[in-house]
Amino acid sequence: MSVFTSLPAELICEILEHAAFRDNTTALVLSLLSSWVRRLVEPLLYHTVVLSSARSLQAFLATLTLKPASFARRRVKHLGVFAMGPEQAILDVLEACQGVSSLACAFFLPGCKPTTPMTMLPALAETQTHPEQHLLGMACRDGWDTAVIGRSVSHLRVHLPASSLPAMFPSPPPDALEPNDDDDEDEHEGTEPKGWDRIAHLPALTHLALVYRPSDRYPVSTVFDHLQRFLAPLSTASESRASTAAGKLELLLVQVVGPSLGPSPHVDEMNALAVSLGASALRVVAERAPMSAAAQWEDAAKEDRSVWQNAEEVVRQRILRVQQQVAS
Numbered sequence: 001m002s003v004f005t006s007l008p009a010e011l012i013c014e015i016l017e018h019a020a021f022r023d024n025t026t027a028l029v030l031s032l033l034s035s036w037v038r039r040l041v042e043p044l045l046y047h048t049v050v051l052s053s054a055r056s057l058q059a060f061l062a063t064l065t066l067k068p069a070s071f072a073r074r075r076v077k078h079l080g081v082f083a084m085g086p087e088q089a090i091l092d093v094l095e096a097c098q099g100v101s102s103l104a105c106a107f108f109l110p111g112c113k114p115t116t117p118m119t120m121l122p123a124l125a126e127t128q129t130h131p132e133q134h135l136l137g138m139a140c141r142d143g144w145d146t147a148v149i150g151r152s153v154s155h156l157r158v159h160l161p162a163s164s165l166p167a168m169f170p171s172p173p174p175d176a177l178e179p180n181d182d183d184d185e186d187e188h189e190g191t192e193p194k195g196w197d198r199i200a201h202l203p204a205l206t207h208l209a210l211v212y213r214p215s216d217r218y219p220v221s222t223v224f225d226h227l228q229r230f231l232a233p234l235s236t237a238s239e240s241r242a243s244t245a246a247g248k249l250e251l252l253l254v255q256v257v258g259p260s261l262g263p264s265p266h267v268d269e270m271n272a273l274a275v276s277l278g279a280s281a282l283r284v285v286a287e288r289a290p291m292s293a294a295a296q297w298e299d300a301a302k303e304d305r306s307v308w309q310n311a312e313e314v315v316r317q318r319i320l321r322v323q324q325q326v327a328s
Contacts, residue, residue, distance in 0.1 A: 016040055046075040048301045049097070052082040057089045064096055073099040078301035080104040082294055084138070102155075104297045106137030135159060136211070136293045146198045153202060155308065157209035157253075159293060165218050200230055206250045207308050211289050213257035220256075220269045224284070227252055231280040253311045255289035264288055275318065282318045285311040 016037060019026050051057045064072055076097045081090055084107055094103075132155040135148075141161050149156060199205070208230065214220055230249055256266045270286035287310065290296040300307045 013040060043075060046072070048078040048080075048298070049076050050080040050082065050298055051093065052080075054083050054085060054089070057081075057083045057086070057093065061089055061092055061096075072096040076100055078102045078104075080294065080298055080301070082106045082137070084108065100131070102132040102134070102297075102301060104134035104136060104294060105139050106294060108138045108141065132156070134293070134297050136297075146196075149199065149202065151202060152204050154204045155207040156199070156202075156205060157211065157255075157293070157307070159211040162213070162215070165212070196226075196229070206248060207253070208249055208251070209253035209255060209308070211255040211257065211293055214266045220266050220286075221273070223254070224270055224273050227254070227284060228281070231283065249283055251308060251311055251315055252284045253308065254284065254286045255293070256286055257289040260288065260291060278322065282322070283315055285314045287311060 049060065051060055072093075073096065077100055079093070079097050079100045079102070081093060081104070083090065087107075090105075090107055131150065131153050133149060133153050134157040136157070136159045140158055199208070210223075210227075212218070212223065214223075230252055254270055256264065256270070258264060258266060267286045267288060270284065274281045274284040274286075296307055306312075
């Protein structure tokens, strides 16, 4: 006689759910035991989907053909597409999984441009209250289009390769987002912002993370100067014309690529600049970039935690110290 027969049904369910949550392979095996076990573990099995190869991409699409049309939209909450193709298969997955709260992708965004107006990625953000997008690896290489970012995205991480730095950090840096006078408003009315300007005008954006490697051409001080435009205060005129995220950012995280061990002078330099300037600059936090941003995202999704939480605590501590200094 099985030992499970003497256990309460609620405890059996908790054991199976725990086993399925800890390991996807175990969840898959359990789903084959019986229909009631499959109904129990299936939400956990598809809660976080990571597609790292063309084979896994095609297998996932094949699985969806056996499910109801709304299955992926209801079940998949965290989607990571790290396969490089096929492009149409990637777009089919994105279209099916329009209920995700967190999307990470590393496929070549410009490569998909000839076959689609890139409306699917923004559509993913429109169905969630706090959606995240992580554009990693190849996603932002060689002329990526910021229009892929949905207007309702609140948490955005962008991995900037060297090929994207000249466009994103022009020399000399532009002025901070300045309020337009009435004439300028009429002149630019109906004009769609581009590049950093479009990101700065995302109305729901509260958390922005940039992954970048310092160089002689793009040292920490130069990048920090550019980041100031995201922290510029809003004017009444600007707010009435278009809601922007500048000044609304709760956190501007810079993940600095470099050695994983030993001193990190670039991280220390950027944090020192933020503290020395104070005020809105306190929201700029630098940290070492993870060995793999994709793996960091996956671990956080599976463990139901945030890749932002350490930096959020840094901002809270900085603000607390300032408040204590003012009080004393």
